[in-house]
Amino acid sequence: MYDVIIIGAGVIGAAAARELSRLRLHTAVLEAKADVAMGSSGANSAIVHAGYDAETGTAMARTNVAGNRLYDRWREELAIPFIRNGSLVLAFDDADMATLEKLRMQGVRNGVEGQRILSGAKAREMEPTLSEDIVGALYQPMGGITSPYQAVVALMENAAQNGVQVYLSHPVTGIKQDRNGFRIQTPEGDFHTKLIVNCAGVQADRIARLAGDDSFSIIPRRGEYCLYDKREGADVAHTLFQPPGKMGKGILVTPTVDGNLLTGPTARDIDDRDDTGTTDIGIGEVLIKSARSVPGLNRRGVIRTFAGLRAQASTGDFILGESEAVPGLIHGAGICSPGLSAAPAIGRELADAVRRLLPCEDNPDFDPYREAIPNFRESDWETRERLIREDPRYGRIVCRCETVTEAEIVSALHRPLPARTLDAIKRRTRAGMGRCQGGFCTPRIMEIIERELGIPILEQTKKGGASHMVTGRIKGGRAQ
Amino acid sequence: MTRDVDIAIIGGGPAGLAAALAARQAGVEDILILEREIHLGGILNQCIHNGFGLHRFQEELTGPEYAYRFVEKVKEAEIPCMTEAMVLSITGDKSIYAIHPHEGLMHIRAGAIILAMGCRERPRGAILIPGERPAGVYTAGMAQKLTNMQGYMPGQEIVILGSGDIGLIMARRLTWEGAEVKMVCEIMPYSSGLARNVHQCLHDYDIPLRLQHTVTAIHGRERLEAVTVSRVDDSMTPIPGTEERVSCDCLLLSVGLIPENELSHEIGVEMDPVTGGALVDEGRQTSAAGVFACGNVLHVHDLVDYVSEEAEIAARSAAAYIQGKKQYGEKTVSIQPGNGIRYVLPQRLSGTEPTELYFRGRDVYRGGRVEVLAGDTVIKSRKVIKLAPGEMERVKLGAEELQAIREAGSCEVRWIKPEE
Numbered sequence: 001m002y003d004v005i006i007i008g009a010g011v012i013g014a015a016a017a018r019e020l021s022r023l024r025l026h027t028a029v030l031e032a033k034a035d036v037a038m039g040s041s042g043a044n045s046a047i048v049h050a051g052y053d054a055e056t057g058t059a060m061a062r063t064n065v066a067g068n069r070l071y072d073r074w075r076e077e078l079a080i081p082f083i084r085n086g087s088l089v090l091a092f093d094d095a096d097m098a099t100l101e102k103l104r105m106q107g108v109r110n111g112v113e114g115q116r117i118l119s120g121a122k123a124r125e126m127e128p129t130l131s132e133d134i135v136g137a138l139y140q141p142m143g144g145i146t147s148p149y150q151a152v153v154a155l156m157e158n159a160a161q162n163g164v165q166v167y168l169s170h171p172v173t174g175i176k177q178d179r180n181g182f183r184i185q186t187p188e189g190d191f192h193t194k195l196i197v198n199c200a201g202v203q204a205d206r207i208a209r210l211a212g213d214d215s216f217s218i219i220p221r222r223g224e225y226c227l228y229d230k231r232e233g234a235d236v237a238h239t240l241f242q243p244p245g246k247m248g249k250g251i252l253v254t255p256t257v258d259g260n261l262l263t264g265p266t267a268r269d270i271d272d273r274d275d276t277g278t279t280d281i282g283i284g285e286v287l288i289k290s291a292r293s294v295p296g297l298n299r300r301g302v303i304r305t306f307a308g309l310r311a312q313a314s315t316g317d318f319i320l321g322e323s324e325a326v327p328g329l330i331h332g333a334g335i336c337s338p339g340l341s342a343a344p345a346i347g348r349e350l351a352d353a354v355r356r357l358l359p360c361e362d363n364p365d366f367d368p369y370r371e372a373i374p375n376f377r378e379s380d381w382e383t384r385e386r387l388i389r390e391d392p393r394y395g396r397i398v399c400r401c402e403t404v405t406e407a408e409i410v411s412a413l414h415r416p417l418p419a420r421t422l423d424a425i426k427r428r429t430r431a432g433m434g435r436c437q438g439g440f441c442t443p444r445i446m447e448i449i450e451r452e453l454g455i456p457i458l459e460q461t462k463k464g465g466a467s468h469m470v471t472g473r474i475k476g477g478r479a480q
Numbered sequence: 481m482t483r484d485v486d487i488a489i490i491g492g493g494p495a496g497l498a499a500a501l502a503a504r505q506a507g508v509e510d511i512l513i514l515e516r517e518i519h520l521g522g523i524l525n526q527c528i529h530n531g532f533g534l535h536r537f538q539e540e541l542t543g544p545e546y547a548y549r550f551v552e553k554v555k556e557a558e559i560p561c562m563t564e565a566m567v568l569s570i571t572g573d574k575s576i577y578a579i580h581p582h583e584g585l586m587h588i589r590a591g592a593i594i595l596a597m598g599c600r601e602r603p604r605g606a607i608l609i610p611g612e613r614p615a616g617v618y619t620a621g622m623a624q625k626l627t628n629m630q631g632y633m634p635g636q637e638i639v640i641l642g643s644g645d646i647g648l649i650m651a652r653r654l655t656w657e658g659a660e661v662k663m664v665c666e667i668m669p670y671s672s673g674l675a676r677n678v679h680q681c682l683h684d685y686d687i688p689l690r691l692q693h694t695v696t697a698i699h700g701r702e703r704l705e706a707v708t709v710s711r712v713d714d715s716m717t718p719i720p721g722t723e724e725r726v727s728c729d730c731l732l733l734s735v736g737l738i739p740e741n742e743l744s745h746e747i748g749v750e751m752d753p754v755t756g757g758a759l760v761d762e763g764r765q766t767s768a769a770g771v772f773a774c775g776n777v778l779h780v781h782d783l784v785d786y787v788s789e790e791a792e793i794a795a796r797s798a799a800a801y802i803q804g805k806k807q808y809g810e811k812t813v814s815i816q817p818g819n820g821i822r823y824v825l826p827q828r829l830s831g832t833e834p835t836e837l838y839f840r841g842r843d844v845y846r847g848g849r850v851e852v853l854a855g856d857t858v859i860k861s862r863k864v865i866k867l868a869p870g871e872m873e874r875v876k877l878g879a880e881e882l883q884a885i886r887e888a889g890s891c892e893v894r895w896i897k898p899e900e
Contacts, residue, residue, distance in 0.1 A: 227605070231745070274701060277612040304605030306613065381577070385585040395581035397516065397566040435738075437603035439619040443626055457632055462615035467702035469615055470632035471729060474657045 002026045002165075004354055005184060005193040007172055007207050009033075010041035011148055011340055012332045013199035014155035015347025018078075020197075020354060021162035024361045028193070029156070029164060030186065032171035032203075034464020035424040036417065037152035039201040041340070042427070043276060043308025044223070045265060046256055047239055048144035049338040050087065052107025052115065053249060059318040061110045063342035063349065068142055070344035078154040079372035080146060081257040087143030087239035088123055090293055091136040096243045100138040103244075107140070114141040129235045129294050143239055147257050148340050149427040153417065155347075158370040160416040162363060167191075168420075169464060172200075175210040181328055182211070195357060197330045197350055202273045202311045204319075204333035213325040218334065220273050220309040223265025224282035226290070228301040229435050230259045240293045249337065251289035253297070258430065263290035263297070265308070278305045303435050310336035320346060321353050330354065373411045373428065377403040398448070399441040401434020409445060413452045420455070422446070423463040442469075482587040486510035486802050487795075488576055490567050490743065491596035493522020494784050495775025497550035498791035499594045499798075500559045506799035512588065513554070513561040514578055520554070520561060521547035522598055523621070524784065526628045529649050531676070535785035546784060570743050574770055592770045592798040595744055595758070596791065599776040601646070602736040609641075611698030614705070620646040620734040627653060635730020639707050640664040641695045643671035643678070645782065645870075647734025652681035661685075662726055665693040665709055667716050670844045672736075672870045674782055694718065695731065704729050737780045747771065754823040755779035761812055762826045762835040763797025764790065772798045779825050779838075782872055786838070813885055818853070818894030820845055822869060829891065832882040837875050839893050841867035847898035850875065855888030867895060 004020055006013045009031035020027045033039070048071050054060035075082040091097045100117055107115045116139045123137035124130045160166050167188070174185035181194035200207040205218040242250035253263050266282045283305050291297055313319050313334025323329040330353045332346055339346070374387060376394055387394040393407035412419045412428040419425045422432070425445060432438030432445070446457050446469060461467040487503050489496045492515030500513050519525060524532070527543030534540060537549070554561065562580060569577040576588040601619040616635055618626075623634040624646060636659050640647045643666040651661045664682060669691050671678050682689050690709070696718050697708035711722035739757040750759045750767040757778040758766040764774050774794035775787040812828040817839065824839040837852070845867040852860035852875060859881045867873065875893070877885075885891045 277698075278610045280610050280696070283608055283610060302605055302608060303603060305608055305610070381585060384579065388579060388581065388584045392581035395579045395584060396564060397579070400516065400566070403568065435603075436600045436619075437605055439601050439603060439622045442618075442622060443630055447630070457630070461702075463702070465702045467615040470626060470634060471636050472633045474627060474631050474633055 001180070002028045002191065002193040003358055003360075004195045004197060005030060005191055006197040006199055008199035008201055008204070009036040009152065009156060009166065009168070010039050010199060010201050011037070011152050011155070011343045012201075012335050012346055013197075014152045014159065015343045016197050016199055016332060016350040017159035017164045018155045019347040019351035021159045021164045022363055022366045023351065023355065024363050025354070025358065027164045028191065029159070029166045030170045030172055030184065030191065031166070031168050034169050034421050034461065035419070035427065036156050036168070037149040037427060038463065040309055040311055041148050041152050043225070043306050044148055044310070044337070044340060045252060045254065046145055046148050046262065047087070047252070047254065047341065048082065048146055049341040050107065050115070050140035050142040051110050051112045051338070051341070052103050052140065053244060054110065054338065056106055056109040059320050060338060060342065063318065063320075063345040064338045065111050066345035067342040068144070071144060071146065074151065074344060077368045078158055078370045080151045080154045082144055082146045083257055084142065084144040085238055085255065087140045087241060088118075088127065089138040089140070089241045089243065090123070090130070090134050091243060092133055092292070093135060097136050099243045100136065104138055112140070112142060115139065127236065127238055127240065129296050130240070131293060131295050133292070145239060145254060145257050146340070153428055154370055154372070157416045158368070161370065162366050166417060172207060172210065175207070177212070177326070195328050195330060195354055197332060197354065199332040201335070202309050204311060204331065208323065208329070208331065208333065211323075211326050211329050213323045213329060215323070215325055216319055216334065217314045219269050219312045219314065221312050221336065222268050222270050222275065222307050222309055224278050224286055224307045225262060225264030225305065226283060226286050226302045227304040227306070228261040228263070229303050231301065235296070236261055236294060242289070242293060251286060251293070253290050253293050258433075261301070269312075273309065276307045276309060278307045282307070303437060312336045318342070318346070320349055322357065328357065373408050373415070376405045376408060398444050399429075399431035399434060401436050402430040404429045404431040404441070406448065409448055410452055413449065420453070421461050421463050422469065481583055481585070482589070484589045485512045486591045487512075487594060487798050488588055488590035489513045489594045489596055490576070491515065491522065491598060491775070491777070492517075492520040492561055492563065493596065493598050493775065494524055494547065494550065494787045495596035495598070495777070495791040496522070496594070497547070497554055498788040499596055499774060499795040501550065501553055501557060502792035502795035503799050504557050504559060506796050508799045508802055511559050513559065514565040514567055514576070515561060515563045516566045518563055520551045520563065526625050527649070528628050529653065532784050535783065536788060550788070567743060570747050572747050572768065591802045592772065594794055594798055595766075595771065595773040595777050596775050597740045597743065597777040599737040599739045599780055601733070602738055604733060607733075607735050609695055609698055612701055614698070614700040614703050616700070616704030616730045617698060618730070618732055620644070620650045620732045623650055623732050624653070627657065633657060633659060634732070635659065635704070635728070637662060637728040638730045638732060639695070639709070639726055639728045640732045640734060642666065642733055642735035643673050643689060644734035644736065645673040645677050647732060648673045648677040648681040650732055650734070651687050652685060655685050655687065661687050662728060663688045663690050663709070665690045665695060667692065667694040667712055670868065670870075674870060696723065698731065699725075704731055707731055737776065739777045739780065741777060744773065744777070752823065752827055755825065759827045760825070761828045761830040762793075762833070763800070763830070764794035764826070765797060765801070770801055779823070782870060786872065813889055813891055815891040815893065818892040820867070820895030821893050824893045829882065829885060832879050832886060834876065834878050835882065837877065837893060839873050839875070840869050840871075841873070841895065842869065844868045845895055849896045851894050851896055852877065852881070853892045853894070854881070854884040855890055857884070857888065859884050864895065
């Protein structure tokens with residue numbers, strides 16, 4: 001019997017899990033997929049917004065501004081990559097300038113600090129690759145960038161370290177209310193809990209319905225992106241937004257915390273909640289529109305395209321707190337943009353909601369700190385030398401594009417939240433994320449997984465389920 | 481560990497091995513090969529098919545056999561090799577920073593550096609195929625490693641995109657292993673691989689080569705289930721209405737190789753945007769004095785025989801550089817690819833010693849002539865039977881012709897259409 005079960009291991013579920021691990025509660029997380037951050041949290045703009053964009057008085061505005069400020073603590077305590085690189089909302093004409101002023105005023109009302117409207121010349125001085133067509137910009141020094149999947153891994157590792165049970169590959173198939181709370185059904189067995197925290201992303205309305213709450217629905221909105229080689233990323237320092245439209249914040253151009261360049265997203269409402277495929281039209285739109293901001297972008301620098309879904313709620317705002325229809329069911333639902341920015345504050349609000357329903361003491365053993373896997377690539381020469389001396393596997397590069405060592409991969413397989421798939425290793429170490437996209441290192445990593453975890457290569461998957469990497473042995477090999 | 485060495489060779493594949501032997505023959509004692517893998521031989525180790533060495537040894541060898549001939553000689557010559565040594569950085573003063581599991585951090589100060597890092601395959605993202613991201617979409621080279629080195633099948637029903645040589649070789653290899661290779665799609669109107677590979681790997685096994693076709697969508701959430709194949713027009717744009725859904729569990733990409741020049745960029749050598757490699761003179765010296773390049777890191781070769789040959793050229797001039805016999809790089813004359821020519825290598829000439837120009841056609845041409853010009857004067861002319869981007873051509877220039885080029889101050893290689 002658990003006190004709380006969180007459904008969903010995206011950034012909201014992970015932030016909630018970590019906040020709940022501060023409390024003396026039996027907490028568990030159920031995740032349908034084979035790893036954390038496999039939904040919206042794994043494929044988005046990776047931006048920590050300043051908080052001017054959401055309408056004043058909404059949950060979005062409140063949690064965005066508060067969440068933004070908490071990222072410094074996440075970086076310090078959890079070693080989550082976070083750079084406050086500042087953002088520029090670009091204006092291409094006078095109408096856009098009026099939009100910028102409206103955004104600035106909204107930012108003031110929302111409590112955003114440091115905003116400034118700049119001339120086109122000043123903006124180009126800050127960001128020399130900007131288009132000559134830009135007449136002005138709204139500078140947001142509080143804007144930042146992070147790595148969403150690394151954030152989720154860090155939060156969930158810290159939660160696990162502090163006693164939260166994480167069940168991956170446990171899709172929820174039914175929820176029954178009983179005397180003590182809920183019985184959650186999964187193919188792996190039933191779980192009993194007093195409270196449920198619904199952080200199921202694009203599936204959050206389905207989870208709500210399984211529990212008997214049909215007060216909202218989720219409309220998945222797909223966004224397509226282009227990711228560039230690191231050599232293309234050096235040219236842009238700030239996150240560059242175009243003026244927002246009805247469907248979102250427009251096409252942005254931003255550096256990533258890893259030194260790549262990211263452009264996107266498109267915005268298209270779709271019916272299929274698993275459809276993260278890219279389209280010709282979508283990628284074409286990203287390439288054309290991003291060139292409006294930075295004309296010099298070289299499309300030959302694209303090493304990967306991807307798409308993610310934003311979980312837009314029918315209510316138009318984040319849905320936070322206890323369900324009116326089902327007592328004991330707490331929603332962290334409808335978390336579209338700026339959900340990543342708001343996550344630290346949403347995690348706190350969800351934990352507060354739990355505590356109101358289930359008064360409890362603090363967890364005396366809670367440790368807020370989580371150590372990252374030592375990052376060879378970003379270490380100085382002295383540290384690199386020490387790492388190799390302590391463990392020769394640091395001297396063996398497996399992923400040459402991203403300079404990921406064998407020691408880092410082995411470590412990812414034995415962490416509090418161990419990697420079990422090729423994609424999970426990628427999320428934790430960046431192996432396979434570089435310009436060759438895993439062409440050289442994947443076979444090697446498969447051998448390491450087999451050696452370290454005893455999972456035969458034949459059974460290894462890219463991302464769980466039926467995503468097997470190979471289909472059998474060659475002729476004359478061992479029998480299958 | 482800090483050490484000095486006369487010539488450091490980065491890469492222990494066919495280029496690095498041949499360079500080491502040639503440098504030793506040219507009288508350089510102090511040589512060091514740095515190889516990132518556990519074994520010498522580079523990509524040849526996974527190329528277990530035959531066809532290597534026809535030019536050099538007049539016999540058909542497999543990749544490992546070809547590599548072995550050089551590895552043995554390197555061992556006999558007692559040339560020091562460090563395997564599992566990964567170079568992370570090179571500086572302008574020819575300092576190399578590398579790591580090794582047991583030596584730790586290594587700082588190597590070289591008199592000359594020969595870049596021989598090879599190339600990598602262009603991934604899916606680089607060619608922007610839309611659709612899902614399931615397992616089963618691999619580069620042909622990765623599939624080759626899985627099959628030949630590890631003994632696993634990348635799939636059972638296979639579509640190959642791109643008719644590069646590795647894709648063609650893998651079509652045959654996987655057919656032998658019992659897979660069904662449904663088709664090879666090539667966006668161009670001709671194969672980018674060697675003609676002999678098209679015959680021996682596709683035609684002999686009735687594997688369809690769909691020219692002017694490409695993959696326009698990838699289907700399947702977990703494992704690949706199908707691809708959409710479309711015809712393209714002459715501007716390589718998919719033609720609406722020609723889409724065909726082809727069920728398959730594996731898509732192999734053989735859509736081009738990219739010289740692996742991250743280290744070269746770091747020291748700021750001038751690059752050729754067409755080859756993706758450094759700009760070099762006839763001694764394969766880059767714009768950084770004392771830094772030479774050869775093999776697939778310089779331009780992608782179709783035959784390893786020519787890689788070895790080019791490595792020997794680079795090694796001889798690196799030796800001359802070390803021995804102070806020659807100072808390349810001064811007063812160079814640039815060579816321009818003219819009509820119908822995609823690139824010429826070397827891109828510049830700095831001496832008058834007889835040399836050979838390597839070049840490739842921009843398209844498939846039949847008949848006509850290839851001409852070498854010094855200024856406006858044709859100094860060499862040769863009949864063409866067929867010129868194709870997939871097959872590298874060569875033309876020899878003697879001392880007199882080179883003298884003419886130096887005097888004219890410019891050089892061009894061009895293709896002249898056959899007269900009607």
